[in-house]
Amino acid sequence: MDNTNQPLHPELRGLSVVITGGAKGIGLATAQAFARQGARVALLDMDAAALDEAVAGLAALGAEALACQASVTDADAVERAFAQVEQAYGRIDVLVNNAGVSANKPTLEVSVDEWRRAVDINLTGVFLCAQAAGRRMVPAGSGAIINLASM
Template sequence: MISTGEQVAGLFGVAGKGVAITGGGSGIGQALGMAFAAGGARVALLDVRPESLEASLALYAKGGLPATGVRCDVTDPAGVERAFAEAGGKIGRVDVLVNCAGITLWKPAEEHTTEEFRRVIEINLTGTFNCCQAAGRRMIPAGGGKIVNISSIRGFVGLPNGIAAYASSKGGINMLTRQLATEWGKHKINVNAIAPGMIRTPLSAFFVDSDVGKNYYLPRIMLGRCGETDDLVGTVLFLASGASDYVTGQIIAIDGGMLAAG
């Protein structure tokens, strides 16, 4: 029975955990990494762009937050394996994986090329699988771990303007999350996802400030505002901590109530 403040703090704590974050060089991944580092975790930021890693690590250092960077192309299975080996060497082991790497393609479905569609799927969905697989291969012999995938409410409902490839990739992440949770539960690996709504990041700012964002999207958010990356932190920390030991296979919407409104 949990009955002391110390027990509560420990329940939600991430201190000492080895955390690998893909897409950690910017946006959501960067923000989540800072929160983990502030909580005492050993953080490895994985990103395909060395310049983004360098900028993120400088930002962390400015705030007195320790972290390490590893270049990782999530579409290259062999490269992912090397990156996870390097990350594990730097942070001890990978106890937690947060999959943030991804891209968006804004284009009407009838104008998508097959190559464009495949590229989004390759990075967002196949890349997530590659990283889950690399982490799972380490977590199984280690006796367990936590995986948090970044999906989107677009994995549940469509949007009038064109994001067919992106929405398809996020729907795939939802099912991948449930499948891996089903397969790996016996290994004490919790696999969950968050499904953000409209979150302001450098990648999404143009949409947030667009006519569609302001006139179509914002009025459908029950809390009446666009989300910020900090709005995602609490749920991800929960899913990475001991507080979520009996939670797996879930996709948690963090969308200001948009899905609830239909």
Template sequence: MSLDGKVAVITGAASGIGLAIAEEFSSAGAKVVIADIAKDRAEEAAARIVERGGAAIGLAADVADRAAVQAAFAEAEAALGPVDILVNNAGISIDRGVRRITDEEWQRTVAINQTGVFLCSQAAATSMIARRTGRIINVASRAWLGWFGQLAYASSKGGVVSATRSLAIELAKYGITVNCLAPGLIDTPLLRREAPEVMERLLKAQPMGSLGAAEDVAWAARFFAEPEAAAITGQVLYVCGGKSLYAQPAA
């Protein structure tokens, strides 16, 4: 129970990677806050963790809205205590080529993927600095290195990587580490919505030829959260089946 008693806020955690991280942290003894735009689903996910003997709450959180973020952190601290670990997982992907993406799609992608990291990190850091301890784990994407039709998504996730490095430098003197996960193709309900021909092309681009599991990313997140990772900060850990090294371009 290496995270015993720690309070962890995970955004976008009602399903997929975020939920897997919440469950992994709970298994290590953490009290988890499942924050999601879908409050009902967040509460249902938290209830399942509680049924298994964990401590969890689900609450609504629009990470792109400052007031909503502040309210979510206040509710989390009132229920479980000061936040020790923040996982900035909430995000969206809108795949459009440069000639097709709209202003609205660009702004929405940046607001959730990039501004959301800023707002949640600011809220968490305020409490962490006072206690001179904490972990911030940002979920970017292998796509920050660039990929077809992902101008907005890759740009926003590149911003997450840069924010990770800057935050790590700024917060190091307070004993707070800031690290980044860069998943590749992960088997989630969202990915499974893709058409079969799209999935075929994506798998052909994978050096390992297979999808990763949400649990793979959750384990990597736990690695950064562990007490033994106290000297690791400002780093990017790829969970991508080798795609960060090489990807066969789509035909």
């Protein structure tokens, strides 16, 4: 019997998953992995063009995907994005905090502004998204937060 198209984790089918930094790289690969298991994915990213391309690619796989353009550093934008997901999917089961940046240069060459940007995205963004997800997960009595983003 060929089970190559069967999900490895059928318990993920129908879950609503928010992935920050989801339009490309590790975030998009994470979205694809969840989608292959039957989860509904919402990609939160600042790059509108990359979001559109990512959602189209996920739809081509037969996945249910939602684009949420927002900066993880903007508390109001994060709240609006999570409300959008909740309205579309009815709930939020999983948050994958993946958005992150680095100056990609030796520490002695990193400016204070570059450092602050990294802290805002990599730390404050994780906090704001976890808080927005938690406001929905705690009353529901369930949910999971996976933090990939780090310094």
